[in-house]
Amino acid sequence: QTQHLELARDIARRFNDSFLTAREIKKLRGGIFKEPKALLVKTNARVMSLQDGTAKMSKSAENDDSRINLIDSPEVIRKKIKRCKTDSIVGLSFDDETRPECRNLLSIYEAVSGKTRSDVENEFAEMSWGAFKPILADALVDHLSPIQAEYNRLMNDREYLYGILREGRDCANHMAEETMAQVRKAMGFADVNDLYPMSASEGKERFAAATESH
Template sequence: MAKPRTFSGIQPSGELHLGNYLGAIKNWVADQEHYENFFCIVDQHAVTVPQDPKLLRERTRSLFALYLACGLKLEYCVLFVQSHVPAHTELAWLFATITPMNWAERMIQYKEKKEKQGEETSVGLFSYPILQAADILLYQPKYVPVGEDQRQHIELCRDIARRFNDRFGQTFVIPEAFIRPQGARIMSLTDGTRKMSKSDPSEFSRIHLLDSPDAIRKKIQKAKTDSIRGITFDDPARPEAHNLLTIYMLTSGKSKEEVAAECAGMGWAQFKPLLADSIIATLEPIQKRYQELWSEPGYLHELMRENAAKARAVAEQTLQKVRDAMGFLSLEGSLT
């Protein structure tokens, strides 16, 4: 039987951090043999806010190399850059013509970002979820691994697919959000109630995958804690304790019960060096492989070219079905 297909996308608008790895990429790597995977670096989403062109190109290449360094294997996945596959923007436009305005207006993330950007809010930011739906549906996946904060966007994608199918005939698979309960939300080191984010202005809120050991130790040392003796999971009054224990559990490979027993009698002065060492040991092989790949730009470029061709072959097949269903005249074959 064919493996179920998955699609995942991530922006190259900042450095990957520990939350990205533990919440998503580590799981992708662990399960990659069981699925037919499409991983997309969504650089066209990144430009919904101003970007430095040179930095965007560098971050896109870096993210491609870092995905591979984290353990994604090209025999199990297609790893490609969104802008290398023109079908994404064409399908987004076609979806925009059938998507009601109020569907896009209800998106919570758009409302939040609009408040920050004010009059500088772009049409692209408003239509971002429609492009996201095109990204996904081009590859007809069964599952879309996402964080809880993206659930609403996946529901919009499903609504668009159903609307298209109802209007033009069965064309799209209706994808399912795949949200893992454990480790899906790694929180900020400076605020245990907020998700770790590359957009946070404080560098001490997150650990980048390419941070040096000294930088990691410094950030963990400064991580927000409390004055309660003993470190425990699941106390609503202690979100930072829960977050740091979760990071230790996921980087050490120990069970929740093992970590709870090990750390119950510890103070923060004893626990923080232990956590820092665990993170450093987790990231060391990733950083080593990344440096090897980054030192061979020609090899990286060729991998990008090969994978873009694989993605285009699948995306164009879907897009042609859409064109035919909507009544566009093709120059291929007969005109009758």
């Protein structure tokens, strides 16, 4: 979330300013710790609950009908949309602040259909909820279908999936080791490998010898 990125950015900036010169920060293209930036979509960045148009849609909400899960089946999606909170007014619009559920459902349709806001407004300006809900459900099903297909493919190929996880782990460990070496150097701490250079096998032998002697 944005507040977490802001905290990480503050920590990165504080460290870089405390232990690096301006020249070093420039040479490292922003410092040892890069300041993260939020990537936010310009429209529909905040999706609201299907049961309360003033509350954020959340995976931790107790009521599963309040959200669309990425792996919900088409039948479940249609059932949730059919049950979602609406009003009795005919004609759908983004602009009426007294109808938060209307704005939310239209925004969801706009996001998954790829249509412009003006096109959505014109399409549903005189439509009832009974006619709109099946259209929204179909759009959600179509939008999530390729995501679900890829999810199922990966879940059915565990060997490939675990291979990707191991590769990511090894890459992250390598990057972390390089970063921590820079951190220790910037803070004036000697790297243990510089003080006691040895291979991994030599380290294991010394450890084994030390434990045997005790």
